[in-house]
Amino acid sequence: MDPADPYSPFRPIEVVDGFPVIERVYSDDPSGLSVGLANITAAVPDIEANKEKILRAARIFKRRRVNIAAFPEFSLSGYFWEDEPSCRRYMREATIENHIDWIETELKPLFDDQFIGIILNNVAAGPDGKFLNRTFLLARDHEYLAPENTYEKVFLPGIEKLYTESGRDDRLVFEGPRGRVGFTTCYDCLFTDLLREYSMVDRVDAIVEIASWRAAATRDYPGLNVRTDHYYGDLWDTVLAASAAINQVWVIACNAVGQHGISGAVFWGGSGIWAPSGLCLLRGSHFNEELLVMHNIDVKGARKAEQEDFDYAIDFNEIYRPLEGSRSFTRKID
Numbered sequence: 001m002d003p004a005d006p007y008s009p010f011r012p013i014e015v016v017d018g019f020p021v022i023e024r025v026y027s028d029d030p031s032g033l034s035v036g037l038a039n040i041t042a043a044v045p046d047i048e049a050n051k052e053k054i055l056r057a058a059r060i061f062k063r064r065r066v067n068i069a070a071f072p073e074f075s076l077s078g079y080f081w082e083d084e085p086s087c088r089r090y091m092r093e094a095t096i097e098n099h100i101d102w103i104e105t106e107l108k109p110l111f112d113d114q115f116i117g118i119i120l121n122n123v124a125a126g127p128d129g130k131f132l133n134r135t136f137l138l139a140r141d142h143e144y145l146a147p148e149n150t151y152e153k154v155f156l157p158g159i160e161k162l163y164t165e166s167g168r169d170d171r172l173v174f175e176g177p178r179g180r181v182g183f184t185t186c187y188d189c190l191f192t193d194l195l196r197e198y199s200m201v202d203r204v205d206a207i208v209e210i211a212s213w214r215a216a217a218t219r220d221y222p223g224l225n226v227r228t229d230h231y232y233g234d235l236w237d238t239v240l241a242a243s244a245a246i247n248q249v250w251v252i253a254c255n256a257v258g259q260h261g262i263s264g265a266v267f268w269g270g271s272g273i274w275a276p277s278g279l280c281l282l283r284g285s286h287f288n289e290e291l292l293v294m295h296n297i298d299v300k301g302a303r304k305a306e307q308e309d310f311d312y313a314i315d316f317n318e319i320y321r322p323l324e325g326s327r328s329f330t331r332k333i334d
Contacts, residue, residue: 079256192243
């Protein structure tokens, strides 16, 4: 049985301050990247409870010598619900602009030379009474809410169109000594052109996917006796593996888990790390809160190893050329 399987009996679990912690070591090289993923539930409506949970998880990541920790989409506020007046009132209270003091006095003091950043997502004040779905990197001496340092979700499903404004052409790339990273949020990862831009134009080594990805949706093909009631969850498990493989990049994904306190919507969890081969190296539970840690990831080395077999970028560029003045491609015509 695969030890990365959340149901594997070979999966050691230690409970720390209320959280099951699953820890893996990619290599013995301490210069690699150590990543923490919070496969957690956001309480709705309870901003203060979510603050406490984020802080508690961040302290555990720090003690586990993580370099970068990621939290799910809307981990501070929780997800939207149908009652528009009450949801809007709550979300206005939850906007990140109202919680700068908490970030500055509680989260940022955790950072040191080892624990260097937290990837956080939350609603922010947007245009025309709407919100922005904003992802940003908290770090020492970093203007985390400056427009050039944030990613605003581009593709908006269902209810999010009512409450939020699209980031349109937004992208965010951070480059550090361990690799070059791009960002997507939830539904964005289903749009292959965005991922192609990151991999072929921005030349990222990894994509960080932050999500509140739901579990339940039915697809039924009675003539073939094929049915699933967790279609959205099935997509999460297959699309992230495919995205890593076809773009030859790491996919580091952090998803919410558990049930929404008002709407009852169930989130799929399954936070994890996919290598540039598309193989899943670590995956969280689809049902329970967990903190996942992987140490010493060789981000650039693993990509190079894959490219020594087939370098998709070289093969792609032999057939496609960039359209002048854009980030799109077309077939080459001799």
